Each structure stands twice: as C-alpha cells, then as structure tokens.
Amino acid sequence: MATEAGKKRLQMADIARLAGVSVSTVSRALAGNLAINAETRGRIVELARSLNYSINIGAQNLRLQKNQTIAVVVPYDAKVRQHISDPFFLSLVGALADALTDRGYDMLLSRVDADSLDSAAALVEGGKAIGLVVVGQWRHHDQLNALAARRLPLVVWGGQLARQLYCSVGGDNVMGGLLATRHLLGLGRRRVLFAGDARLPEVDLRREGWRQALREAGIEPDPALELMVPFEAIGARARFDERMALGVDFDGLAACSDLMAVQAVQALRAAGHTVPGDVAVVGYDDMPIATYTEPPLTSVHQPVLLAGEELVEALLAQLRGEAVAPRTLPVHLVTRASAPAVAAA
C-alpha cells in the first residue's frame, strides 16, 4: 500500500549509459529506426524493457510538437449537477471513451462551469489537448460560437442552429419530436402536451417537430400545451405535479428524456390518471431504463454509440484541416406500452 516516491524515474541517459551507447542511439533504437544495427537495437530494446523503462511522453510531445489528447468537456451548472446524473450524457461519455481509445487518442474528461465555458479553451491553448468535444450545447450557443471564433478544433453535441460557427453533431431533434407526436396522434390522441425546457436548442427543435406533427393533422399547436420542465428529476416531478393540479386537459404527452417521462407517469398516477389509458406517454433517448419502467416507455431512440464515433470523426477531420459540416443523426421511434403501437380497443 505504501508508495513512497523512491528513486527517480529512469531516463534515456540511464539506458544509454548502461548499454554503452549514446542517447540518440537509444532514441533511435526505441523508435525502431532501421539505421541502427539490428543487434544493437535488439539489445537496447531488451534492456529498456527489462528495466521497465518507458519514454517520457511529455518531453516527447514537447519535442515533436505532438499531442494525442482530446478534451471532453461536460458543462456543469453550479446549481444542478445535471450532467452527472443524466444517463444519456453518461452513456455518451462512455461512447466517446470507446471511440477515442479505438483511434489511439487519450481522453481528458473535465467538468467545466457552464458560466465560464471558455475556460475549456485553456485546455487546448495550454496544450493539454488538441481539440474539444463539448457534451451538450445547453444555453451556451454564444459562448460556443466564441470558442469557435478562437479557431479551436471543436465539436459540440447538440442541434444545428442559425448563425452557428461551430461544428455540431446531434440527433434529428425535429424528427424526434415529429415521430413522437405523430405516433400519439395516430393513437387518436388530440391534445398532446409537450414537456421540456425550450430554452435549450435541442428541446426547441423537438418542439418544432411537435408543432409540425400537429399541423399535419390539422391541429393548431396550443401554447397552453407547452410545459417548461427541467431535465433533473426532482424539479421535473414538481413541475408535473403543478401542471396536473391545474387539470389534465391532454391525452398525450411527449417528454424530452426517459427520466422525464417516468416522472410524468408517476405524477399522472398520483393525480389519479392512467397511462396509457387517460394519457399516452412518449419518452426520449431510449435508454435501457425505458425497458424496465412500468409501463415500459415508448421512446425516441438516439444512436449513442454512433454519436460517439461521429463526434470524434468530426473533430479529427478538423484537426486534419478539413472543413466539417454539422451532422444530424437519424432517430427512430421504439414502441412500448406507454404509448402502444395500436390504440387499445
């Protein structure tokens, strides 16, 4: 258990001395440089291995002007630690770890205060990382634009907006809202509540989908059916309870996350309503949890693994100097009991 500092770390000079050669020879041997005599090379490599020597990456990077570290930034609202609890973002971080590791990059994970998002820039400008993946655009469109204006290699998970200087990768939010609402309308529901915080671009786009679906069905969207619900569970439940207290004048509900949908179900039941009988509910993200709830949730599936890959690819392309357009990933609806495939008889 003890781990005192002990003798200082081995370096190339030590290996060189022990092998009776110069540092440059060691450097070359370790790099597999063919100019070095195979015998010498083998001896050096073997020596280094047996001594458990490993090259100092910091020094190597400095010399080579190279760096294989990507910073993944989770904006963090000082009040609500939402990023840390929402399963979707946690999975996305996992997917990013996979995608980066697969490609031989290191991932620096950091939480940054959303209000000083540009402190993330220091990670790149200070040379810790060569590029930035921001997990969620939240309400920071302008700050993200500012980052992009500083010409940082940057990708953001989120929706595509007007006047956007940065590269975004996100699910097809309009389509998601559309699919959810269309499905509810197909079930014969006519008054569909949209739940989510529309100040967030992704939510705003989903609401746009909700509106489109309603208009397709000849229904004019009713602002009274837009409910501002936060992503975080406690707040969401409270918001739903308030709304239910005003009367349940809707028969369908489209939520912006699965957690939110679950809170809605519980609030509805607490108010004496049935799901999907009185109100059919659709969630968002289609996390594993959607399978386990009662009733299981119909939900808009977002491709998390693909998202990780696409974010990384977009960033790497920028690093290669390519221009990268924002990208929207397909979503689809997964039907379960909370809003079944066919209306109950």
Place this chain on the structure above:
Amino acid sequence: MATEAGKKRLQMADIARLAGVSVSTVSRALAGNLAINAETRGRIVELARSLNYSINIGAQNLRLQKNQTIAVVVPYDAKVRQHISDPFFLSLVGALADALTDRGYDMLLSRVDADSLDSAAALVEGGKAIGLVVVGQWRHHDQLNALAARRLPLVVWGGQLARQLYCSVGGDNVMGGLLATRHLLGLGRRRVLFAGDARLPEVDLRREGWRQALREAGIEPDPALELMVPFEAIGARARFDERMALGVDFDGLAACSDLMAVQAVQALRAAGHTVPGDVAVVGYDDMPIATYTEPPLTSVHQPVLLAGEELVEALLAQLRGEAVAPRTLPVHLVTRASAPAVAAA
C-alpha cells in the same frame, strides 16, 4: 466550421518581444512574482490576456517536473463491453470527475483491455499521469498486485482481499449481502437464491454475507441456490430463464446489481411467478433506476459520490507519500415494493 491550422501558437517569446522585455520577465510576471515591478507586471498580464495567450502546460510540466493528471482506467473485456453500460460504473466515473476537478486535477479516462491491464502502467510510467484509479477489480487481483509491485500510485474500486498489495476502496460487500438476505429472511422467506458471478471478488464477498445471514437464521446455505449470473443484461436474462425452467424452488432472490434484479423479475414473471408474492427480490447499488421499475426495487445502497471522493483522497495521500490502508464504505438497505418492509398479510 473550418479550423485550419493557421499561424502557430503564441508563446512567451512573442509576448516578451511585444512587451519589450525578456522572457524571464514575462515568466515571472505571469507567475505573479512580486519581484517584478507592479506596473510592468500588470502590463504584461494584460497583454497576454488580450492576446489570448496561455502558457504551454507541457513545457511547464517538463521544466517543473510536475503533473496534475490522474488516469482513470476502466478495464474492458473485449467480448462484453460491460463497463460502458453498467450504470454504477458510469456514475462512479462521473463522481471521480467531480472529485478530481474539485481538487484541481485533470482526469485522463481510458479503457484498457483487461487482459493487458498493465498497459495502464505505461500511463504513469510514461508520465502522462501521476497515479491510477482502476474502476473495478474484476478478476484481475494478480495483475493489480503486479501493478502495485511496480510501485505505482494506485487505487482500485473493489473489495479487500487476502494478500493484497494495492490500496482498495469499496462498499461493504459482506454487509451488503448480509443486509439483503437478512431482510428477505425477515420477510419469512426461507430459500434465498444468490445471483452473481462469484469469481468477482466483490460478488464473492456478498455471497459470504448471504451465507452469514442464513446461518444466523439457522439455515445451512444451499449451493443449489447459488446462481452464476453475469452483470450484462442479455446474458443475465438468459441465465435466469434457464434457472426458472428448472423450477422456482426459492422464495427470495438477492441480485448483485439493480439491472440484474430487473432481469430476474422479468424472468420470474415470464415463468408465471409474482414479485414479491412468490419471490421477493433485492437489487444492489440502488441506482435511480431502482425507483422506476415495476415493482420498485428494494436495493443495497452504495455511496457513489463518497466513493469518488474516497478513491481520490486515497490516491492523493499515496502521492504525498503516506501509507494508505484499504477502505470499506458503509452501505444500507433501501426498502421498496420488490421486497417490502413488512411481509404482506
């Protein structure tokens, strides 16, 4: 969206030239060295800020022999990507990110192939990180000992074992198994199935708790009631289905994760049994999901946030040269409908 390389990054020499002073003055000014004339200092700092200059951390670290990066390693089984999906480990990673950020450390997140765990050592030996947090000990006790033998600053999330050279921090697994089983016995259940892969140390310890509880109640543990169930969902469900097919000769079930418990519930119902009527079920971890399932799960709560803090503190203590003993964190039982507080009448 384009982000071509453009002009190379600003460095101290540039600031020095622009300010008409030497690099050393800039270095001192930026470090807030009081030896520098307040006026000059202010001017330099201001210039640097306005030019968006930030110091090259790599070079600084090299010179200062300093490093503030901790590597968090998620062992990864090439076949089953369990780490990436299990909510408990994802939350733990989140908690670690918080704890490290709070203390001013950077977190390098990497997935490493479980079979070559010691490749993680390269992260420290190569100077990328100064210490290692391994998320889960899995079946790698010996490899972890080998890492510790290399005198790497190292902390592992997991149980405390015999002949353990590394520092571990973990939940009280014996107590967890004990509480779960005792609760089931208190409900009048007599045949309690233990579900989990006992090759994993944590699971093995929980099973020990299961045995203890049974013996307390004067019941001899029946090996036929130990079921080898993997953590990953699909495999778990299959394993439960197989077992149910052999007959449900038990009235209580203690699972090693909430996901596992949910799979058990579904398998039981598919086989025509009720929960908690025929079989009362207890989960493990008490993740948010436990609240949302039907029935909500009684579960052994593990303190995730505290876990993150303790892991980090243990590692930092090692880095300060202190000897650090393994640590076991308290767990407690949270009672919900899957194994209610009182037996149904």
Place this chain on the structure above:
DNA sequence: ATGAAAGCGCTAACAC
C-alpha cells in the same frame, strides 16, 4: 527590478 544562460527529457539534422 530585470536579463542571460542553463537545463527539464527527448528527437533529428548533421557530422563522421
């Protein structure tokens, strides 16, 4: 109060 110079651990011309 400021500058010159050496060096952190490594690599890559350029010599021989």
Place this chain on the structure above:
DNA sequence: GTGTTAGCGCTTTCAT
C-alpha cells in the same frame, strides 16, 4: 551505424 549538437517552451539560478 553511431555520436554531436541544437533545440521544443518553459522556469530559475546567478549576474547585473
């Protein structure tokens, strides 16, 4: 083939 030398961008004696 291998050694010598000059940096990568920074900090810090040691002078002045």
